Amino acid sequence: MSYYEPLVYIVPPEEEGFILKTILQKRLMVSRKLLSRIKLTEQGITVNGVRQYINIKVQAGDRVEIRMEEEESEDILPQELPLHILHEDDHLLILAKEAGIIVHPTHGHYVNTIANGVVHHWQQAGSTCRFRPVHRLDQETSGVLAIAKTPYVHQQISEQMIQHQVKKEYLALVWGTFADSKGTVNEPIDRDPEQPHVRIVTPTGYNAVTHYEVVEQFKHAALVRIWLETGRTHQIRVHMRHLGHPLLGDKMYTLPEFEQHEWSAEVNGRLHRQALHAFRLGFVHPGTREWTDYEAPLPSDLSDLRIWLQETD
Template identity: 65%
Template sequence: MNYYKPITYIVQPEENGWILKSVLREKLNISRRLLSRIKLTEKGVMVNGKREFISIKVFTGDRIEIHMEQETSEYIEPQNIPLDILFEDDYLLIVNKQSGIIVHPTHGHYANTLANGVVYHWMQKGENYRFRPIHRLDEETSGVLAIAKNPYVHQQISEQMINNQVKKEYVAIVNGHLPDLEGTVNAPIDRDPEHRHLRIVTEEGYSAVTHYKVEEKYKSASLVRLWLETGRTHQIRVHMKHLGCPLMGDKMYGEQNETMPKVDRQALHAAKLGFFHPNSREYTEFTAPLPSDMQSTIGCLKRE
């Protein structure tokens, strides 16, 4: 049986004499469901190199290792698709996703996705992981995207997102000028009852909060930096439209009378992603430079 690289933890002085289960739950935040899966494996939870029951006591300096059996992405066909890798270790893969590529295979679209390229990349390295994107980016959105290499890493960063501990920063080019140079959009979002693939701002929707800051103003557009407090589908696109400034090139949420955009996709880029690494527990940020099509668009806007 093959295992992922173990998650490790050194028992701290203030945890001396704790029950192992308490350390796993309170310090490593392992969910009951995941812990049940780990306990069923041959290695399970080890203390100082020895397989142990989670009912034992642990002491200062003890080394705890959590072992998880490897899973595969057998249903994803490996394809040699170029990847812009920003970071990779035994626990995470961080890529700069290009616009025009779907993250995960969907019904009727099984090939030429980011997942196909990632599985191929791992295969070339002689590694085998299940493809676990921690979050999603729309097909046309470029930028930083994180992929977990085991279920614990996925669980931990997902919980950080729920607890608003993950920093997600975007850059967008919007049509027109926002009402303020800095502001917050607190407007609930839900599906459009008439067009189920679209989202709208509605009082009956789910809480959605977007913070923004105008970086530059042009004659007919603005360069905006945005931070998400929540992660609703199409949140930035819907909130910018709600303010009367839809994203340039956005075919779904752009105004009907919008002039021909200077970029052929929604001008949205995930510029920065920050979170606490689940193994080192240190805060880490990853950044992706503004793509060439958005840089060219900004150049055109400056010359208007």
């Protein structure tokens, strides 16, 4: 049986006498579900190299280790694909995702996904990991994508997301002139009952909060920085449309006034996806316990459109 590198915690003097379960849940932040899973493995939880029950008391200087079995994504076909790797360590793989590629295989899309490329990359490196993206990006959205290498890392970042501690920032090119340079959209979102794949702002929907700041205002459009408090499906696209500023290139959430404008044909000819880029992702790294930021530069299609917008002002 093979294991990932163990997570290690040295008990400080002020925690002598603590119950091992408390150390695992309050210091290593292991969830109940994951703790139950780890307990079943042969060397899952050890103190000073000896397997222990979680109800024992620890002593100052004790070396607490937890180990998780290595896993594979057996249902994902390894496929050599270009990957733009921003960072990789024993805990995480951080990519700059291109627009147009799906993150995970779905019905009818079993190859040519980020997952296929990542599984091949790990296979070539001799690593055994299960593909676990810690957040989602739409197929046509580019930007920073974080993939956990172990269930512990996935659980840790997921918990930070639940607590709204993960910082996700986007850049978007949107239609129209803003009256205010910054603002917040606090409008609930749910499925459109007539088109279940589409989301709408509705009083009966789920809480959704989006903040924005205008970075650059052009004649008919703007470059906007956006950050989220919640993570509803299509949240940015729905909220910006609700403001009257739909994303350029977004066919699903466009507005008639944009499509009818003489300028829109030129934009639609230059851009073949919604102009949304996840440029920064920040969280407390589960391995180092330090705050980390990862950034992906604006891709060429959006940077070229930005230059064109500047030149046509």
